[in-house]
Amino acid sequence: MACASWYALEAMESDGELARRVAEGGAAKAEQELCRRFAPRIRLYGLKHLRDEERARDLVQSVLVAVLEALRAGRLEDPERIDRFVLGTARNLALHAHRERVRATPTDPADLDVAGVAPDPARLDVGSLFKCMEGLDVRARTVLQLSFYRDKSAEEIAGVLATTAGNVRVVRHRAMTQLRTCLDARRAP
Amino acid sequence: MSCTSPLTWQELVDYWAGDLPTPDAERIEEHVFSCASCAEASERVSEIAMAIRGAIPAVISAAEVEGLRRAGLALEEGEFRPGVRQEAVFRPGVDLLIHHLGGLDLAGAERVHVTVRVEDGPVLHEEPFAPFARDKGEVLIACQRHFASMPPNVAFEVRVHEPTGAREPVTFLVPHTF
Numbered sequence: 001m002a003c004a005s006w007y008a009l010e011a012m013e014s015d016g017e018l019a020r021r022v023a024e025g026g027a028a029k030a031e032q033e034l035c036r037r038f039a040p041r042i043r044l045y046g047l048k049h050l051r052d053e054e055r056a057r058d059l060v061q062s063v064l065v066a067v068l069e070a071l072r073a074g075r076l077e078d079p080e081r082i083d084r085f086v087l088g089t090a091r092n093l094a095l096h097a098h099r100e101r102v103r104a105t106p107t108d109p110a111d112l113d114v115a116g117v118a119p120d121p122a123r124l125d126v127g128s129l130f131k132c133m134e135g136l137d138v139r140a141r142t143v144l145q146l147s148f149y150r151d152k153s154a155e156e157i158a159g160v161l162a163t164t165a166g167n168v169r170v171v172r173h174r175a176m177t178q179l180r181t182c183l184d185a186r187r188a189p
Numbered sequence: 190m191s192c193t194s195p196l197t198w199q200e201l202v203d204y205w206a207g208d209l210p211t212p213d214a215e216r217i218e219e220h221v222f223s224c225a226s227c228a229e230a231s232e233r234v235s236e237i238a239m240a241i242r243g244a245i246p247a248v249i250s251a252a253e254v255e256g257l258r259r260a261g262l263a264l265e266e267g268e269f270r271p272g273v274r275q276e277a278v279f280r281p282g283v284d285l286l287i288h289h290l291g292g293l294d295l296a297g298a299e300r301v302h303v304t305v306r307v308e309d310g311p312v313l314h315e316e317p318f319a320p321f322a323r324d325k326g327e328v329l330i331a332c333q334r335h336f337a338s339m340p341p342n343v344a345f346e347v348r349v350h351e352p353t354g355a356r357e358p359v360t361f362l363v364p365h366t367f
Contacts, residue, residue: 015223037225038222040228040229040232041221041222041228044221044228044231044232044235045218045221045222047235047239048204048205048235051242053239083219083222083223084219084222084223086222087218087219087222090222124236124237124239124240126240126243126244127335129237129240129241129244130244130335134338138312138313138314138315139315141314141315142314142315142316142317144241145241145246145316146317146318147206147208148205148206148237148238148241148242149241149242149244149246150318151207152318153207153208154203154206154208157317160300160302160317160318161317169199169202169203169208172202172203172206173198173199173202173203176198176202176234176237177198179237180233180234180237183236183237
């Protein structure tokens with residue numbers, strides 16, 4: 001499909017203008033540009049809701065195929081609202097993918113866990129992450145671990161750390177800022 | 190590309206932590222889908238969130254250990270008892286040491302809090318919601334090669350929280366050699 005490779009930025013058209021050109025037909029470069037713009041956003045949605053890089057990439061492909069087909073077939077009434085349409089499609093397909101996954105592996109917790117703990121080399125360098133985590137104090141590391149690994153809410157974390165949910169959020173976003181700065185510095189040439 | 194009302198870093202962190210009410214999370218998703226610069230900012234948060242989520246935790250469940258074994262990691266397991274000093278050696282070719290901290294009474298546990306500290310020294314790591322095996326009476330530690338940067342004389346304190354309150358912590362003394 002047209003999304004298989006990304007090209008340099010098409011003219012600075014809005015998303016809606018690109019969608020309109022796709023809907024009018026014969027606009028391969030507009031399709032490519034539309035895909036290039038939305039693929040990262042769909043991937044993020046997939047990561048958030050499907051929690052897995054490979055499944056997020058599958059979602060990108062499924063959503064883009066569905067969106068281009070809808071545009072080509074003239075099923076999108078208002079191309080200016082292409083962003084809402086792409087998000088809606090991502091929501092539907094992610095929900096479907098989630099249900100399929102739940103149905104496919106309901107009884108083996110080991111299968112459910114491995115994707116969550118096995119290192120993924122495509123992601124951020126884990127060695128750098130560990131180094132940067134060492135620069136945080138114990139409380140900040142605990143808050144990050146409980147937030148992103150154990151999926152605990154700020155209220156739950158506050159309950160065990162004898163503080164307030166507001167303080168947990170402050171510690172969390174400051175720790176993330178510190179980590180981001182550290183990781184960027186390590187990545188710089 | 191510029192954004193007239195960019196999402197804040199804190200909003201994005203709370204979003205990736207799953208710590209926003211649904212309407213707020215949906216508002217952020219709608220904004221990210223319409224805004225390239227905020228999508229880029231969101232990706233910078235997600236990169237860290239996903240990396241933490243993908244890392245192996247220090248305190249681990251039996252199901253997670255099984256998953257790692259299936260993924261092909263070389264695991265070496267050892268059993269430890271409270272109050273008994275017992276060395277752990279990280280040999281070449283081993284990816285992870287799995288410490289079984291056993292002999293715990295977890296029958297009434299509603300939560301288990303594990304503290305990793307230098308023996309008679311500072312705290313290195315806290316796990317207030319440690320996974321635990323009630324029937325086996327044990328907690329599992331996933332000792333990883335990069336822990337070599339920590340002091341070797343490690344103590345694991347396990348505190349069991351029951352509906353009636355927290356019990357006195359049980360300590361495992363495990364000096365490490367890497």
